[in-house]
Each structure stands twice: as structure tokens, then as C-alpha cells.
Amino acid sequence: MFKKGKEFFVETTGAEGQLHTYKVEWVIGTTWKQRYVTRFPNGGMHILPVEWSVTAETWSDYHGLKSFDYTASSYWAAKGRTWQDKCGSCHVTGLSYDFDPKTYTYKDTNWVDNGAGCEACHGPGSKHLAAPSEEERRMHRLPYAPDSQELNLRGYFSAHLQGCLSRDIGGRRRVGKTTQFV
Numbered sequence: 001m002f003k004k005g006k007e008f009f010v011e012t013t014g015a016e017g018q019l020h021t022y023k024v025e026w027v028i029g030t031t032w033k034q035r036y037v038t039r040f041p042n043g044g045m046h047i048l049p050v051e052w053s054v055t056a057e058t059w060s061d062y063h064g065l066k067s068f069d070y071t072a073s074s075y076w077a078a079k080g081r082t083w084q085d086k087c088g089s090c091h092v093t094g095l096s097y098d099f100d101p102k103t104y105t106y107k108d109t110n111w112v113d114n115g116a117g118c119e120a121c122h123g124p125g126s127k128h129l130a131a132p133s134e135e136e137r138r139m140h141r142l143p144y145a146p147d148s149q150e151l152n153l154r155g156y157f158s159a160h161l162q163g164c165l166s167r168d169i170g171g172r173r174r175v176g177k178t179t180q181f182v
Contacts, residue, residue: 001036001050001059010036010048015077017070022048028091030054035062037083043097043106045083049076084109091116 001010001024008024022038028047029035032055036048049064061067063076073080080086084106088095094112099105131137 008036010038010050012049013064013068013070013077015070015075015079024048040077042104043109044079045088045106045109046077046081047083047087079104082106 001008003009009021010024011019011021014020014022024036025039025045026037027034028037032053034052034054036050037045038048039045047062049062049068051060051062052058053060063074063081064070069075070077072078075081084095084097084099088109088111092111092114093116095109096111097109098107100107128137
């Protein structure tokens with residue numbers, strides 16, 4: 001990563017195997033790690049293949065910097081690996097964008113709030129508050145189908161253990177991809 005004036009850039013290999021310089025448009029994360037987003041000419045937003053560990057103060061690979069195969073679908077710049085399609089709906093609230101499959105372009109990418117607030121999964125809180133009965137209020141706060149307890153719990157724990165509860169609070173510690181209870 002390098003700075004030019006007030007802007008930051010990353011020079012790396014793109015989707016076609018050629019070296020390019022990409023402008024950092026957004027920074028994702030603050031406390032543990034930071035990832036950097038750029039926008040391609042088609043409007044697709046991609047997370048650049050480097051991340052900064054705030055706690056360890058080190059750079060590391062993120063989907064393709066060290067050992068890259070630019071033809072792989074998991075490569076950071078792959079056509080189907082846009083932030084809009086792979087990341088945004090879980091990491092911001094109220095994501096919306098237009099995608100034209102004929103021209104493979106993204107337009108009007110917007111979101112209501114940075115970070116995944118409760119309403120990102122559970123819908124508008126106003127529906128919960130306006131529900132006339134306790135049963136209906138419960139239906140407006142559960143993810144997925146309200147008649148399936150298993151799906152509700154699976155959705156709750158996959159979202160909350162991966163996100164909200166991933167920091168050291170309440171006896172839970174996030175270690176890699178597992179959550180330990182201490």
C-alpha cells in the first residue's frame with residue numbers, strides 16, 4: 001500500500017493477471033483488522049488482497065496476494081467475488097444496488113448504516129414495536145421462518161457468533177473460526 005497526496009493505493013495483480021494500481025475507496029474494520037475496498041470500472045466493489053492486523057501490526061494475505069491464481073473463482077478480483085454479492089449484505093444494513101447481467105455492471109450501490117445492525121437480518125424494528133400481540137412481536141424479531149425453531153437458532157447463532165459476539169464479551173472469545181466459551 002502507498003499514499004499519493006491524501007489517497008491510498010495498492011499495487012497488485014488483477015483479474016486478468018496484469019499488475020495494476022487500485023485506489024482504496026473504503027476501509028472496512030477498525031478494532032482487529034482492516035481490509036480495503038476498491039471499485040472496478042463496472043461498478044463492482046472488491047476487497048483488495050491485503051489486510052492489516054491492528055493488534056499484531058502486520059500485513060497479511062487476503063484471497064490472493066501471496067499465492068495467487070487469477071483464474072480461480074476465489075481470487076480477490078474474480079468476477080463473482082464482489083463485495084456487493086459476497087460481503088455487503090451481512091456487513092452493512094440496508095444494502096441496495098442495481099446489477100445488469102447483460103453488461104455485468106453494478107450501479108447505485110448504497111446502504112443505510114455501516115455495520116450490521118439488528119435490522120440487517122431482523123427487518124425494521126418498527127414492525128416489531130407495532131405488532132399487536134406478543135406472538136406477532138416475536139415473529140418480527142426472529143431471522144428466517146418464524147415457524148422453524150431450528151432455522152431461527154441456526155440463523156441467530158451463525159450471525160451473532162460470527163459477528164456481534166466475536167469480541168471478548170460475556171465469556172466468549174473469538175479464536176480463528178471457532179468460538180470458545182471461557
